[in-house]
Amino acid sequence: MSILFKTRVLFVLSLLCIAPLVKGQSSDFTTETEMLLNRLNLENAGLHVVSKQDNLEATGKELLKYYKKRSFVKHPVTEGSSDINISEKDKKWANDALKHVFVGQPAYPSHFCGDDIDWNSRPVPDNEWVWQLNRMYFWNAMGKVYAKTSDERFAKEWCAQLVDWTNKNPRDEAHKYAWRSIEAGIRGRSWTGLFHQFIKSEHFTPEVLVAFMNSCYEHAEFLMTTYSSGSNWALMEAEGMAFIAFTFPEFKNSQKWKSEAILRLNKEMSLQVNADGHQRELAMGYHIGSIGWFYRTYELAKLNGLESAFPASFINSLEKMCEVPMKLGLPDGTNAQFGDAWAGEPMQYSEKFKDWSDRFNRKDFLFLATGGTQGTAPEQKAYALEESGLYSLRSGWNKNAVSMVLKCGPNGGGHCQPDNGTFTLYAGGRTLMPDSGSYIYSGNPEGRKWFRQTKSHQTLTLNGENTQYDPKLLLWQPGEDLDILVVENAGYDQLTHRRSVFFVDKRYFVIVDEAIGKATGDIDLHFQLAPGNAVFDHNRFSVNSDFKEGWNVLVRTQKQKGLELSEEEGWVSFEYTKKEPRPAFRYRLKKTSAQQPVHFTTLVTPYEKEIPDIKVKLDTLSKVSHDHLQITVTENGKKRIVKYNL
Numbered sequence: 001m002s003i004l005f006k007t008r009v010l011f012v013l014s015l016l017c018i019a020p021l022v023k024g025q026s027s028d029f030t031t032e033t034e035m036l037l038n039r040l041n042l043e044n045a046g047l048h049v050v051s052k053q054d055n056l057e058a059t060g061k062e063l064l065k066y067y068k069k070r071s072f073v074k075h076p077v078t079e080g081s082s083d084i085n086i087s088e089k090d091k092k093w094a095n096d097a098l099k100h101v102f103v104g105q106p107a108y109p110s111h112f113c114g115d116d117i118d119w120n121s122r123p124v125p126d127n128e129w130v131w132q133l134n135r136m137y138f139w140n141a142m143g144k145v146y147a148k149t150s151d152e153r154f155a156k157e158w159c160a161q162l163v164d165w166t167n168k169n170p171r172d173e174a175h176k177y178a179w180r181s182i183e184a185g186i187r188g189r190s191w192t193g194l195f196h197q198f199i200k201s202e203h204f205t206p207e208v209l210v211a212f213m214n215s216c217y218e219h220a221e222f223l224m225t226t227y228s229s230g231s232n233w234a235l236m237e238a239e240g241m242a243f244i245a246f247t248f249p250e251f252k253n254s255q256k257w258k259s260e261a262i263l264r265l266n267k268e269m270s271l272q273v274n275a276d277g278h279q280r281e282l283a284m285g286y287h288i289g290s291i292g293w294f295y296r297t298y299e300l301a302k303l304n305g306l307e308s309a310f311p312a313s314f315i316n317s318l319e320k321m322c323e324v325p326m327k328l329g330l331p332d333g334t335n336a337q338f339g340d341a342w343a344g345e346p347m348q349y350s351e352k353f354k355d356w357s358d359r360f361n362r363k364d365f366l367f368l369a370t371g372g373t374q375g376t377a378p379e380q381k382a383y384a385l386e387e388s389g390l391y392s393l394r395s396g397w398n399k400n401a402v403s404m405v406l407k408c409g410p411n412g413g414g415h416c417q418p419d420n421g422t423f424t425l426y427a428g429g430r431t432l433m434p435d436s437g438s439y440i441y442s443g444n445p446e447g448r449k450w451f452r453q454t455k456s457h458q459t460l461t462l463n464g465e466n467t468q469y470d471p472k473l474l475l476w477q478p479g480e481d482l483d484i485l486v487v488e489n490a491g492y493d494q495l496t497h498r499r500s501v502f503f504v505d506k507r508y509f510v511i512v513d514e515a516i517g518k519a520t521g522d523i524d525l526h527f528q529l530a531p532g533n534a535v536f537d538h539n540r541f542s543v544n545s546d547f548k549e550g551w552n553v554l555v556r557t558q559k560q561k562g563l564e565l566s567e568e569e570g571w572v573s574f575e576y577t578k579k580e581p582r583p584a585f586r587y588r589l590k591k592t593s594a595q596q597p598v599h600f601t602t603l604v605t606p607y608e609k610e611i612p613d614i615k616v617k618l619d620t621l622s623k624v625s626h627d628h629l630q631i632t633v634t635e636n637g638k639k640r641i642v643k644y645n646l
Contacts, residue, residue, distance in 0.1 A: 030056060032210050036063075039217050044250045046070065060206025067209065068199055073247060074303035076296070077147075077193040084148050093141035098157050104133035107576040117164055120177050126443025126577070127177075134169075134178040135186045143197040155201035158194070159208045166211045171218055181226040182233045188219050188240020189296070192247040213248065220244045220257045227264065230271055231413070232279070232286050235293035238264040242297045246304055262309045265297055269317050276385035277320030282412035283339035284325065288349070291321050322356040325349050326368055327383035328392050328405055330431060333368070336405035336424035338390075340415040340438045343431065343574050346399075347371060372397065381506075382478035384485075389420070389471045393483050395506035402427040402507060402606055408487040408499070411469040417452050418466045420489035421459035421499045425509075427606030428551030432530055433458060437573035451573065455526050455586070460497040460513050460600075463521040467491030474498070474646055481505050484644050488516075495519035500629060502642045508605035510616050510631055510642065518594035525587040525600045527555050528570050534583035541565050543585055544611060551608050557587050558601040558616060564588040601631065613637075 033056060042051040046066055053059040093103055096110050100117055103110045105128040113121040113133075122130050139158060146154040169178045195212065198204050223241040228234045242261035245254045272280050272290065279287040295318060298310050330336060332346040350369050357365035357375065366375030377397040384391050389409020395402040406423040417438070425433035436456045440448050450456060454466045461467065470490035477484040483503035490496040495517035502510040515523045533546040541563060542556035557563065570584025591598045601618040612635065619630040619641075630643035 029207055029210065032214055033060060033206075036210050036214050036217075039214070039252060040250050041252050047250060057206075060210065064204070064206050064209050068204075073249065074300075075192060075196050075247060076299065076303070077196040079303060084144055086144055086148050090141040090144050093138045094145040094154060097138040097142055097161075098153060102133055102138050104129035104131075105576070106132070106137065107578070117161065117168075119165060119168055120175075124443060126440065128441050128443065130177050131180060131183060134183050136165075136190065139194055140190055143194045146201070147197045152201060152203060155198050156203040158198055159201070159203045159205070163208060163211045166215045171222055179222065181223065181228060181237050184219050184222055185233070185236035185238070185240030188216070188223065189236075189243040191216065191219075192243045195247065216244050216248060217251060217253075220251070220253070224257060224260060229264075229268065230280070232272075232281060232290055232293070234264060234268050235272075235290055238262075238268070239293045239297050243300060246300050261297065262301070262306075265294060266310065266314060269294060269314050273317050273321060274385070274387040276387045276390075277317070277322075277324050278385050278388035278390060279321070280388075280412055281339070281415045282388060282390070282407070282409055283341040283415040284328070284335040284337070285341045285344075286415055287321070287324055288352070291318065291352075294318055294321070319356075319360045319362075322352075322360065322365070324385070326353075326364065326378060327385065328390055329368075330405070330424070330426045331394065331397070331401040331403050332399045332426070332429060334431065336407075337435045337437045337574075338407050338419065338422070338424075339412065339417050340441075342437060342576070343434065367397070371399075380478075382483050382503075384473070384476045386473055386476070389473070389487070391476070391485050391487075393478075393485070393501070393503045400428050404501070404503065404509060406485065406487070406499075406501065408471045408473075408489055409469075410471060416469075417457070418454045418469065418491075419457035419459060420467060420469060420471055420491060421487065421497055421513075422457035423501075424458075425553060425604065425606065427553070428608055430530065430547070430551050432545060432551065432553040432606055433528060433604075434530055434572055434574075436528065436571060437579075439571075439573040439579050440577050443577065447579070450571065454491070455524065455568070456528075456571075458527050459525075460491075460499075460515065461524045461526065462492045462495050462515070462519055464524065465492070467497075470496075475500075475644055477644065482642060484642075486644065486646065492517070492519055500644070502631065504633060504640075504642060508603065508612070508614065510633060511600075511602045511604060512618060512629060512631070513600045513602070515591060515598040520591045520593065520596075523589045523591050523598045525557070525602070526568065526584070527586070528572070528584040529553065529555075529582055531572060531580050531582040534585075536565070536567070536585070538565050541587065543583070545583070551606055552611075553604065553606050554611050556603045558618060560589075562589055 050062045053062050101110050101112050108124050108129055111123040142154045142158050169175045171179050220241050223237050238261040241257045245258035248254055279290040301307055301309050333348055334343040334346055335341055337343045353365045353369035357369055363376040364378040367377050381394050391406045393404045403426045404423050408420045424435050436451050439451045455461050455464050468491050472488045474488060475484055475486035485501040488496050488498045495515055498514040498516055500512040513525055529545045535544050535546050541559055544554040545552040565587055568584040568586050570582045571579045572582045573579040587600055589598050601616055603614055603616045605612055605614055615634045617632045619632055627646040633640045633642060
């Protein structure tokens with residue numbers, strides 16, 4: 001930097017402190033402008049004209065003029081501006097926001113936060129509401145509506161709200177509700193898109209620009225100080241920092257932010273994504289989110305000529321991540337909602353699969369994106385994600401197929417549940433035995449606790465206690481007319497649950513559950529059905545759903561001495577904060593000695609119209625933990641042997 005240039009910059013900064021304020025500009029604005037100029041590299045091409053201005057008004061105008069004209073920075077919003085789709089929800093949220101009626105956690109009603117906005121407004125006790133209020137989903141809606149309609153009401157109100165938020169929410173202890181690193185990361189990405197959507201508006205003034213850019217700087221600097229490695233938070237932190245760095249290369253520290261963000265994302269791809277492609281927290285919603293957090297920053301880098309910052313291994317892992325919802329999704333496109341996940345809507349990933357099919361040239365992704373009208377069905381019908389402990393068995397790739405997804409994996413952290421051995425069953429267009437889900441995060445601790453019990457899942461317990469995570473795959477043997485899966489979880493001290501699943505003729509399941517070890521007590525085998533009526537036959541130890549139309553399921557356990565069948569409390573949550581009752585039951589055997597063998601042999605058969613005439617009998621289990629197992633299946637009087645040897 002030349003001496004003359006430095007002198008000019010210092011002269012401008014001194015003027016900022018003493019120059020008379022223009023109408024509508026405060027001393028705070030003067031200070032904020034000076035702060036911003038100190039944070040910018042004024043030698044950057046295009047910014048030199050800013051440093052040559054002799055007064056505050058001209059400096060602000062030139063800086064704004066620079067950003068209104070700047071075109072060399074690429075962003076997904078600018079590249080896809082002609083493809084904006086506005087939903088009815090977008091319209092409602094945007095119009096509500098004009099009246100300061102904001103959405104926080106979307107499961108709750110929108111709330112009026114005051115004419116003088118209270119960004120810490122708490123209409124419900126759930127902290128998720130105020131945290132997500134400060135993610136500003138409604139701003140994203142306002143940006144989309146404005147970009148589509150050019151209605152200046154949305155630009156004017158957004159600019160006012162942006163300045164209001166930055167004034168009221170400094171990064172300090174009193175405002176930590178707004179400054180968790182996850183919210184900072186989310187804002188870092190979304191705000192850069194809003195910048196591109198609103199920058200051309202007449203209401204985007206120098207005051208708005210200064211407030212916006214200083215806050216972006218604060219966000220990036222804050223994200224540099226926090227790194228939640230191993231968690232999905234780390235991805236949002238890095239993404240927010242990357243988007244600010246790429247969008248504003250004029251900041252002196254932008255290269256540092258950019259390098260750190262890319263370094264973290266490359267590192268987290270190795271740390272967080274298992275070899276089988278599943279994100280380590282083992283909850284489908286966070287897995288899908290992680291694909292986006294990795295993918296969007298890669299695409300941003302590619303748009304700006306920095307694709308090489310991500311190695312081929314990163315892209316390969318990303319493709320494998322995109323395979324997971326194909327491998328584990330139910331036939332209608334919903335999820336097995338293990339952990340903190342929700343089933344979602346049928347065909348919910350259609351747009352994502354279309355995007356992925358284009359990115360990776362995958363015909364199987366295209367098949368899923370179009371409901372089978374284009375592309376090619378996946379070659380396999382059975383998948384084992386061994387490191388993640390997730391297994392999928394299905395009869396076909398149409399929406400009426402029979403499908404079971406089973407979980408027996410490692411501890412995935414706070415979004416995981418102690419539910420090893422559990423499964424979700426789907427058939428005939430209906431999820432007949434859904435996982436319980438998770439219900440809520442922080443607004444109802446006891447409610448959340450209920451859903452996180454082992455006995456709230458389709459698996460085995462000792463004395464009703466929660467299990468530990470200690471999984472093992474013993475056998476994975478898919479076949480044309482018989483798939484076999486055998487897993488274990490050493491869930492208790494001195495007691496291991498072994499679950500053997502036979503998928504017979506791609507129509508029904510025979511499940512053998514063994515309690516192996518010296519521990520004694522009540523051995524319970526828990527099952528839950530979809531909401532609706534259920535028919536209990538205590539004499540035959542069977543329970544079946546009772547839908548008047550469509551498919552049902554029968555669960556029947558082989559009779560043995562001491563076996564009990566009892567109803568249990570049952571709930572399922574398909575949406576955050578909402579739960580509904582459902583039939584639940586357990587089979588119980590009392591284990592009274594260390595040597596006593598305990599096992600259950602259960603038929604789980606989906607059916608349409610009539611209950612099928614199928615009986616199962618365990619043939620070869622004089623004691624538990626044998627390495628071989630044989631079952632006689634009798635259907636309509638015809639016998640068949642299914643077995644395995646480990």
